[in-house]
Structure formats: C-alpha cells, structure tokens
Amino acid sequence: MNGTAFKVSELIGKAAEKLKNISETPRLDAEILLAKALGTSRFELFTKYNESIDTGAEKLFNSFLERRAAFEPVAYITNEKEFFEDTFFVDSRVLIPRPETEFIVEEAISLLKNTKKADILDICCGSGCIGLSIKRASDCALTLSDISPDALAVAKLNAERLFPAANDISFIQSDLFSTISGKFDLITANPPYLSENDMKNFVVKELSFEPENAFFGGRTGFEITEKILNNVHKFLKHGGHFISELGFEGSAFLGRTFDGLELQSVKKDYSGIDRAALFRKI
Numbered sequence: 001m002n003g004t005a006f007k008v009s010e011l012i013g014k015a016a017e018k019l020k021n022i023s024e025t026p027r028l029d030a031e032i033l034l035a036k037a038l039g040t041s042r043f044e045l046f047t048k049y050n051e052s053i054d055t056g057a058e059k060l061f062n063s064f065l066e067r068r069a070a071f072e073p074v075a076y077i078t079n080e081k082e083f084f085e086d087t088f089f090v091d092s093r094v095l096i097p098r099p100e101t102e103f104i105v106e107e108a109i110s111l112l113k114n115t116k117k118a119d120i121l122d123i124c125c126g127s128g129c130i131g132l133s134i135k136r137a138s139d140c141a142l143t144l145s146d147i148s149p150d151a152l153a154v155a156k157l158n159a160e161r162l163f164p165a166a167n168d169i170s171f172i173q174s175d176l177f178s179t180i181s182g183k184f185d186l187i188t189a190n191p192p193y194l195s196e197n198d199m200k201n202f203v204v205k206e207l208s209f210e211p212e213n214a215f216f217g218g219r220t221g222f223e224i225t226e227k228i229l230n231n232v233h234k235f236l237k238h239g240g241h242f243i244s245e246l247g248f249e250g251s252a253f254l255g256r257t258f259d260g261l262e263l264q265s266v267k268k269d270y271s272g273i274d275r276a277a278l279f280r281k282i
C-alpha cells in the first residue's frame with residue numbers, strides 16, 4: 001500500500017482484507033488502527049471516508065497493520081481499552097480488560113449505592129480497571145494490589161489519569177493478602193484461573209502477548225481462587241462483601257463452603273456462564 005495516496009475507505013478495505021485470517025473483527029481492527037494513526041476517533045473517521053491521508057500517517061498505519069498481522073492485540077498497539085465508562089491505558093504489562101469483567105463492577109456499584117466512604121480493595125488489579133471503575137460511581141477509598149510491580153505501575157498511571165485530584169487511592173504490591181492489612185467493606189478480584197492444560201491449549205496467538213501470570217491460576221487453574229476464598233473473610237469488615245470473577249468451570253466453587261463466607265448471588269454473563277459471584281462475610 002505504499003506510493004499511491006489511498007482514500008480512507010480504500011485503506012480500510014485493504015487492511016480488513018489483510019487481517020481477515022488473523023482477527024474475528026478485521027474491519028473494526030482496521031478502523032481503530034487507522035483512527036489511531038490519524039489521531040482521530042473512529043466516529044470522525046467516517047466523515048473522512050473520501051479523503052486521502054498523508055504519507056506519515058499511512059506509514060504509521062502500515063506499521064500498526066504489520067503488528068496486528070503478527071497477532072499483537074489492537075489494544076496493545078493503540079495503548080488503550082475501553083472498559084465500563086472510561087478508557088484505560090494498557091500495554092503488555094497488564095491483561096487487556098474484558099467486557100465480561102464489567103459484571104463485577106455493576107454488582108459492586110449496586111451494592112454500594114447507599115454507602116458513604118466505603119473502603120474497597122481490588123486484588124489482582126492489573127490495569128486497575130475494576131477498582132477504578134467502581135470508584136468512578138461510588139464514594140470510596142480504594143486500594144489496588146497486585147503481585148506484579150509492572151502491573152501496579154500501569155494501575156497507578158490509570159489512577160493518575162482518571163482521578164488526578166484523588167488522595168484516597170493507594171497501591172500495594174502483594175502476593176494475594178500477604179502484605180495487606182486492615183479490613184474492607186468490599187473486596188473485588190478477577191484472579192488468574194487457567195490451568196496448565198488451558199495455558200497450552202488456549203494461550204496462543206493474541207493471548208500469548210498478555211502476561212502469563214494474568215492467566216495462570218496453578219496446575220488445576222483453581223489454586224489462586226481457592227486461596228483467596230479461604231482467606232478473604234479475614235480482610236472484610238463485619239457484613240462486608242467479596243465479589244469474584246469466575247472462570248468457565250468456576251461454578252465448581254459455588255457448591256462449597258468457605259470459612260466466614262456466605263454465597264449471596266451469582267450473575268451470569270451474556271453466554272449464560274456463571275461470571276460474578278457475590279459473597280458476604282458471616
């Protein structure tokens with residue numbers, strides 16, 4: 001695609017063709033990448049359909065396309081991902097926030113709607129998308145924690161961008177609860193939940209760009225979730241709640257009992273999979 005000045009519509013068509021065996025959404029990917037290369041929005045792009053673009057932007061777009069053709073996720077190329085009501089900075093240090101994780105946020109917001117100054121802990125925070133989205137809608141002090149200092153650096157960057165004036169967001173590097181102290185009204189988690197076999201079978205192509213420790217939940221996939229469920233009650237205030245994302249087979253936990261916890265409800269996602277489990281401290 002070098003040499004000739006192509007129109008926006010032609011560039012999108014050619015790019016979608018190039019990505020058709022790489023992506024399930026080749027046209028959308030092409031539009032997002034071209035909008036990024038032009039420093040505009042996807043919506044604005046539609047108003048430029050018959051315009052040609054300058055060679056600098058075309059070169060940048062072609063470099064984005066090469067990266068996408070090598071399976072790099074769009075969000076890592078643009079360094080942004082929309083989640084709930086905000087756009088989060090993301091790069092290969094963090095998991096790309098998934099739409100199904102928004103169920104945790106919805107559940108948390110409805111739980112906190114009459115609560116003032118709730119203390120919230122989001123463990124396994126990655127980009128910070130869960131905790132920061134809850135903070136957007138609730139009056140709360142937020143602690144974000146993760147085992148990965150790299151992930152925490154991204155969470156911090158998102159907190160500074162989304163809440164520049166906040167002085168009630170803190171960051172703790174911690175292997176689950178190992179360096180957490182104090183008690184919280186609400187704890188949220190989207191822990192890694194893939195097994196050794198899942199890692200071999202599913203973490204290929206696009207997924208192989210994301211951090212391994214964002215996926216790997218131990219040999220069976222359940223180890224990390226189980227550790228959280230066994231210990232979370234020690235960090236909840238009386239009557240406090242815990243909301244966890246569940247993996248494909250996560251409903252296996254729902255029939256079990258855990259110290260100090262009572263299962264209150266489970267939200268299914270749009271595919272009918274048990275997705276967000278709400279527990280209360282007893």
Ligand SMILES: C[S@@+](CC[C@H](N)C(=O)[O-])C[C@H]1O[C@@H](n2cnc3c(N)ncnc32)[C@H](O)[C@@H]1O
Nearest residue numbers: 097124125126146147148175176190192213214
């Ligand atoms: C599935 S990602 C979730 C990220 C983010 N909360 C989201 O929903 O997009 C899991 C996160 O857990 C972190 N993690 C993995 N093992 C951990 C552990 N033992 N203690 C704390 N965090 C851990 C990873 O670094 C990763 O950021």
